[in-house]
Amino acid sequence: MGKTFYFDFEIALMEWIQNMLGTIGVQIASLFTMLGEELLLIAVLAFIYWCYDKEFAKLMGAGIVVGLVGNALVKNIALRRRPYFDHEGIKCLKPVHAGSDIYDIAAQGYSFPSGHATNSAMIYWGLLSRKYERGAKAIRTVFVLLPILVGLSRIALGVHYPTDVIVGWIMGGAIAFLFPILQSKIERWKLHLTIFLISLVGVFYCKTFDYYTSLGVMAGFFLAVPFEEKYVNFSNTREPLRIVLRLAVGMAIYYVLNALLKLPFDDAFLASPTTAAFIIRAVRYAIVTFVVIGVYPLAFNRIKTK
Numbered sequence: 001m002g003k004t005f006y007f008d009f010e011i012a013l014m015e016w017i018q019n020m021l022g023t024i025g026v027q028i029a030s031l032f033t034m035l036g037e038e039l040l041l042i043a044v045l046a047f048i049y050w051c052y053d054k055e056f057a058k059l060m061g062a063g064i065v066v067g068l069v070g071n072a073l074v075k076n077i078a079l080r081r082r083p084y085f086d087h088e089g090i091k092c093l094k095p096v097h098a099g100s101d102i103y104d105i106a107a108q109g110y111s112f113p114s115g116h117a118t119n120s121a122m123i124y125w126g127l128l129s130r131k132y133e134r135g136a137k138a139i140r141t142v143f144v145l146l147p148i149l150v151g152l153s154r155i156a157l158g159v160h161y162p163t164d165v166i167v168g169w170i171m172g173g174a175i176a177f178l179f180p181i182l183q184s185k186i187e188r189w190k191l192h193l194t195i196f197l198i199s200l201v202g203v204f205y206c207k208t209f210d211y212y213t214s215l216g217v218m219a220g221f222f223l224a225v226p227f228e229e230k231y232v233n234f235s236n237t238r239e240p241l242r243i244v245l246r247l248a249v250g251m252a253i254y255y256v257l258n259a260l261l262k263l264p265f266d267d268a269f270l271a272s273p274t275t276a277a278f279i280i281r282a283v284r285y286a287i288v289t290f291v292v293i294g295v296y297p298l299a300f301n302r303i304k305t306k
Contacts, residue, residue, distance in 0.1 A: 051246055
């Protein structure tokens, strides 16, 4: 299932890197790859949204969901198999979904382009570096280096070809550059609706979990933003206790609600690459995202701290 295409230098480079890694190198690469994972970026987004800068977080969140869905749409067109599928000299040192068979494409997803490279380029190069462009040189240097380290880690861990990473960087940079421009020229709800309707095209051909997860997150986020603005309108905070409370309770709601929404369904069904399982997955993530972004902040004005 899928297609295999690559340049000879990519295989030679990946095999050389993996031969040089060693145990410590694998641990370091695994650490850097976490900096481009959706879960970490969502945690950072949650902190910025709930506590630090709500309006910037809305822009950041929109960029993240556009990047996630866009990446999945392209992957399901290119259908490029991951490097370790076809080259014995390349090992999968950190699968996308550790609990699934590393050769299960529905769970592990396709290779081209790299979602981690897209995410990191869009967030660190495109958004955070611009927001803090007048900040300390050290901070700006970190934002420049992070996407490079994330991309290299994906190559070293055997889950992406170098060209996957390069195209991912280009996609992430393009999204970060274009999205703020579009948002400044088009009413936000119209822009969000247009993006979501375009994203639905993947329903006709996408057969991987990442697309339906991303589509659900996009739907929930795009619905939560206007809901929060009309019915909630919470304020950010710099008070340490409120920050801790907001993050701890919010993350707990995310995990508990996600687990509760799985209970009516069999684990085998949820893990199956079927249309029904895909739809349930999208709906589940839409509900969870809408609750934590739109509904949960209703509690902020009721939580009093000294």
